[in-house]
Amino acid sequence: MSEKDFVREDVTIRFAGDSGDGMQLTGSLFTNTAALRGNDLRTLPEFPAEIRAPAGTVPGVSSFQLHFGSKEILTPGDVCDVLVVMNSAALKANLALLKRGGTIIANISGFDKRNLNLANYEDDENPLEDGSLSDYHVMEVDITKLTRESLSDSELSHKDIDRCKNMFVLGLLYWMYNRELDSTIGFLEKKFSKNPEIAEANIKVLKEGYHYGETTEVFTSRYTVKEASIPPGTYRNITGNDATVLGLVAASQRSGRPLFFGSYPITPASDVLHGLSKQKHFGVYTFQAEDEIAAVSSAIGAAFGGSLGVTSSSGPGIALKGEAIGLAVILELPLVVLNIQRAGPSTGMPTKTEQADLMQAMYGRNGESPVAVVAPRSPADCFETVFEACRISLEHMIPVMYLSDGFLANGSEPWKFPQTKDLKKIDVSFEPSRNGTPEKYLPYVRDERHVRPWAVPGTAGIEHRVGGLEKEDETGDVSYEPDNHQKMVKLRRAKRDAIADFIPLQEVDNGHEQGETVLVGWGSTYGTIRTVVHELRQEGMDISHIHLRYISPFPRNLGDLLDGFDNILVPEINDGQLVKLIRDEYFVPARGINKIKGRPFGIEELKQEVQEALAVKKGTVQSQS
Amino acid sequence: MSEKDFVREDVTIRFAGDSGDGMQLTGSLFTNTAALRGNDLRTLPEFPAEIRAPAGTVPGVSSFQLHFGSKEILTPGDVCDVLVVMNSAALKANLALLKRGGTIIANISGFDKRNLNLANYEDDENPLEDGSLSDYHVMEVDITKLTRESLSDSELSHKDIDRCKNMFVLGLLYWMYNRELDSTIGFLEKKFSKNPEIAEANIKVLKEGYHYGETTEVFTSRYTVKEASIPPGTYRNITGNDATVLGLVAASQRSGRPLFFGSYPITPASDVLHGLSKQKHFGVYTFQAEDEIAAVSSAIGAAFGGSLGVTSSSGPGIALKGEAIGLAVILELPLVVLNIQRAGPSTGMPTKTEQADLMQAMYGRNGESPVAVVAPRSPADCFETVFEACRISLEHMIPVMYLSDGFLANGSEPWKFPQTKDLKKIDVSFEPSRNGTPEKYLPYVRDERHVRPWAVPGTAGIEHRVGGLEKEDETGDVSYEPDNHQKMVKLRRAKRDAIADFIPLQEVDNGHEQGETVLVGWGSTYGTIRTVVHELRQEGMDISHIHLRYISPFPRNLGDLLDGFDNILVPEINDGQLVKLIRDEYFVPARGINKIKGRPFGIEELKQEVQEALAVKKGTVQSQS
Amino acid sequence: MALDIEKQLDKTTNGSSTIPDYTGKDFASDQDVRWCPGCGDYTILKQVQKAMPEIGVRKEDIVFISGIGCAARFPYYMDTFGMHSIHGRAPAIATGLKTSRPELSVWIITGDGDSLSIGANHFVQLLRRNVNVNLLLFNNQIYGLTKGQYSPTAPEGSVTKSTPYGSVDHPFNPLSLSLGADSTFVARAMDRDPRHLQELIQRTNKHRGTSMLEIYQNCIVFNDGAFELFTDKKSRPRETIYLEHGEPLIFGKEKDKGIRLDGLRPEIVSLDGEVSKEDLWIHDEEDQTKAWLLSRFFDSPENEGEARMPRPFGVLYAVDRPCYEEGVNAQIEQALSQKGEPDLDTLLEGPETWVVK
């Protein structure tokens, strides 16, 4: 048969089906194959909202999106080229994400009456038949039937046989994208080593799927996505929350401080607790507290004892921690607070992403209580950023807020993971014991960075008391003395600001050090902004990209960098927060570009916003009101 | 005997003694007499820190400062002209607050060995004898002895006799300042009507004190402070916390909504709870909750039921309320949150004042959760401002943060109190019942101000569910739909911003509508800033004063006003908070003047800071960093 | 003044004051129910909806308040007033509502994490204050909504997402905790016995004061079978005992086992004629000591041996004590009658004034 072969620079495939259809596995297997083939890629799973909805219904749909290519891939893709739907609910839930002219691979047995009803289609409405999909390239395959046929002479139960459906799809797609089956076969053999007939069945169906593409007329085109030019090295795939877990363990190892992790479950932060609770052999303490207040308090107690005290939550839980974080600020103990942000306000949309907790991180406490704030830019970057959070906290005896979000938490990318030896050493030392010295021990004497010593229980001769009341400079005794209070407030701030001397200068991610326009971003918008700037530059626009990891304090050179641009645009997934900090700190007419839809910017979306923003005369919109 | 009589424009007297010496009473009696005589005045009591310290010691000292005059009096005075000390601890604790050349009236029996030791003076160090007070005009009186003598033939116990000491001082001061004794005598007769001999004794000693001034050589000068030109009317004296209590009751009465007050005690907010718990006959519910979270939650529950829900606390307690306030934001229920600020961070200095919770009020919650923020400027102004807080909250279905502080809470001033009929009517109406109507009730349909109806239980036909999850526009059903979320975020903000159309335009408190320099203040700094601007203008400086009651949203015309000045200076008792909001909102190079000493600006202090700030070239300090 | 809201509500449209004769369906809202198929919450919802017509209160006077959790979605499915609030705070919200609106019928829906973890403080304070609300505690010994971490009622050694090596916390005994907090009504039911559940919902509603009804609820996805021992036909007769006020403690397939008190020590006896019903422990809902002993019938299912006590279901304890909101409103009435109609002007004027001319 004649078939056309096309080359594509990048492709986005979205696997969608019922929670039971194994789409997450299918997606990750394709991901691994693509990775092994040397593609760059990004993935984003989308689970049904917190609780499991009835099979076949729209709320029950689970999807996995993979964007892979021969060029640099920085986002899971706004829209997909290929949409695999195992049932009609999956189509309904995902059609909007398929680009016009895109391909739909539909499992027709998922479009029978029962399934159509479950998906709330009108009686005798069937999208496969009523032409409503005319804008798309629809390929109907009776995957269920074909799977059963291929396993007709197997001993397996119907349930087990149907479980193999997803391998058929995978095989089919491997054919479409010219992939080898071996790594997947290897995986299946390993996974089902206990019961080989299951392995066999899956492998058989996988191959059937591949041959089906080859032999049937239905599929006439194949696509090749060449390997990307990725820096050589050993890679693994990793999600943001997993990278956070590894970063914390690494920081504990490199600092020699046991990790004490006090947390209370909350979406989308819980996986960090789950991940760390498996690392006990690294001496990791995980404490599932009764609430967020106890969680952060236990971490403070552990930090007082000399551990690396970490607590994690998401927006609403962080709101509850404010008072205790203030205690850590005045005690001047190390404390790392992870906020895996989600859409707010209040309970908001727990499974949706947002960047709207930055102001809370900066100011969500009573009184003047300065903390450091850092934010990761990609799933893999969570590792280095949380490591930095720990380093700053331990070396500067200050609480550090780490702002990840749901998009990073569950998204994944290839990671050229480091070797232990390449990791910075975090140097912490305890106040030594001092017996016999008559004079009073002074726990609040500072070094040139304004940092006080870490004086832990068990150390003879330095017994002392700390507390939430204002303390006298040096002695740490309670003091209501007016000038002392002002001095201490300034000192705590100076200590925070001095961190700027111990973090890298800000680099321009892409574009010139100065010019017409700069996009200043933070956190999970990195991939989108980078892509947009890249494309706009190719279109000849004078635009640069600055992406902040360190938000409090800002890098020393940020002000000068910003002064080098006429237009400063700040895209955020919130109603304008970083832009406020920048306008206030540097008195530059930065303007916000804001989407608050519980999901990342689309590339086209942001591109347009930037163009519109630049169309408006600057001066006219200097006021944010 | 010859005596000189001087006229003074204003005088500041500080009464200081042991907690047991009745200095608070003495001070308030002089206050009333001065008020009756038509002086303008301000007072500020200073109690020992939270718990009662041993008698005779410095921590046990209690003071009361009164500033009265024939001119406009706006502060209790930075330093005092006359310092009354009943014992040596009182002198030690207060000398710093006496102006050079000021008068000390010392009760010498409070300077015996025992008392000097209790006050931690070195052995045989006695300030009355070692010439260390040579810069002051010291008048030694053996008040204890004289009091006992004058009551030598009374039946009273020694304890009761010594209790009259303070009346001797009062009498003496009445002589010095040419005051009549009658109102005080009247008060004593009323207060001790139950046991006349006590009344008699106090009155006798009061007169003795007066005569002592007349007859002895020691006191040669008397002072007259003429009456001030105060708007005619009926006045009373009131503290900030009392005014807050009255304002809440008034708002409840004028809105017809029962007041439900959920609170957990904390310094310096507790008196509001105490005051309201006496107003049960106004249908006021006071609920002392188990913690601040329960306190605000109970108020939300009551508001859902149709009451005026109010909660109060101070900094650390407000930090705990953040999550629940966010719930009220998304539910769009009325809620008034009182923050009687104190010095932070953390527990900080509970008995000291500060303005450092403004950013927490604006941003201390997860997600985008806009609230309204108002702040009173003086003890009496607490009444009108908290009334406004209730009006805005009830009429706009939004949480309102009210930022008072310790300085206002305990300070007092004469108040030309309003008549009920002069008070605005707060108009609230509930969604009416609607039986039989088939179509779904829509609790989140809005009026032109973006305000949704108050639909309370007990109303037939409008049963509905609300919650902390994002809600669909109009229906209020749970929605994760991206565009809906953005719409709702914008709507909640628009509703907050629209309040600007229902508050007065900003007035310039003093000075021209435009010019060289403006001081922009908020809250308890009013008196000081007004005095400073007044004096600087007299010295010929082109300077104006804008004082904000409405901080979120700002009055519509604030931006234009600010544009009219070359220098915008923002004095605050914090490390710079309102200044951030202004720089961000209006993109004007506002600069902060900040003291963080747990006490108000001194007038001279602020004057200097202003002059120094103006000496610096503007541009050079545009960056806050 | 509480009532004054009532006055303002235009009740006329309700026509006569008689309660419409509702059916369970009238209490189903228009929202589709979103629990996992087979979740125990469904039966509980059904029974509560079924119970509503019986309690003789108008729809509009009923309010369901919940915190956060699977259980806490409950109010969305009831066609009454409702609030799906924040995690753990429902008791505090309900206290504010009930105190200011005592005429309403207020129900709290909460899970074992919501009420015994983050909300445990509000939970015990509510019980001690004895606010007249009904609290239904859906105990599934797991955090369902957040996908399966152990909860404060999970048995020691529970292997969950957050405890791969097994939990080491000793769990709460919710009924003992309630008694320790001076609760006036303590009862237990289970999703798998709807008839009995229905009965207890009625009892819960009738009790004046905070009624604490623990409901064993199966989380089919993250903790399936947690209560199988008590719900499974085979084991159930031996492992459960149903309490009836004034009746002897009898259980077993053939109702052949009884419980007798030897001093303070309960013991299982077989009713083979040797011992007669008269010798048995007679259930007395008003005896707090007995209620305490019953709450301690809590051996972990694993613990075998014939001495093992069956798990009690029904009302362990029910006594009358003044309710918080009654006391508060009484004080307001009292103040009114003592001080008479309040006059704002007098209040504003205060104790002492002077006139400036």
Place this chain on the structure above:
Amino acid sequence: MALDIEKQLDKTTNGSSTIPDYTGKDFASDQDVRWCPGCGDYTILKQVQKAMPEIGVRKEDIVFISGIGCAARFPYYMDTFGMHSIHGRAPAIATGLKTSRPELSVWIITGDGDSLSIGANHFVQLLRRNVNVNLLLFNNQIYGLTKGQYSPTAPEGSVTKSTPYGSVDHPFNPLSLSLGADSTFVARAMDRDPRHLQELIQRTNKHRGTSMLEIYQNCIVFNDGAFELFTDKKSRPRETIYLEHGEPLIFGKEKDKGIRLDGLRPEIVSLDGEVSKEDLWIHDEEDQTKAWLLSRFFDSPENEGEARMPRPFGVLYAVDRPCYEEGVNAQIEQALSQKGEPDLDTLLEGPETWVVK
């Protein structure tokens, strides 16, 4: 890894591992004590300082953690490590410290508001987890530091700053609440009986697990005489009973009264020969039911009548149960022995990698 901190601490300067022979004075810090003259806190401080040399722990290994309140100022006055933290959170802070540093002797100092109002959740969770710390609850039935509002232990009708008409809340019974929370050690003492207090501080320290010692403490300024009935020489013999393990329950001026159990009902009998000591209730610290009954000896002082039970002082309940921090550290050791020395590189590498050339 917990111990690894120990290793890092340069203990050598301590010389030999023997404990220096301290006196009470060695535990007084340089801060002047700032309670009201006559406050019950002074005696408690004195007894705790006196107790320290007995417990056989080095100063530097002792940590006092408190919340906020008058009582909570306590750590400032102890020359050990200490933290005056935030209101109600001491138990959570102590849990973090003790879990990660099990070798330390950790003491929690808290008030009735701190632990039973804002901190009640952490309080009950601590008891259930049975973290091996000592908790001293200074109960003065008032909020002292904030100048006199009623607390959750204040009797109904308390007239205070926040309840001019008298409180309407039913108070907690702290010992019943503790038992309800599955506490393993429940005891009561009072400031006015220093000898007995000293004894109980020692017991508290010896118990493995969370030791809950309630101490009746007189707030002379805002709630003077709250416990007079139990401290006043005249009424004390009749109104108090001191518990001794294995001893019969006897009280009264002439030790002429005893308590007997009639089934579940305790009754007061006079030891006039009629009844002999053998018939009396023998105190058994390990009997939870008896402990519960004793915790219910809680009649309000007003309640007259000879049936009134005396208030028990001493150890009501003390049993052994695994401690939370032991379990946690055991799992860490176990994981280490199972998985062997952790290798960060293996962890970073993860399950699957590929090489790009």
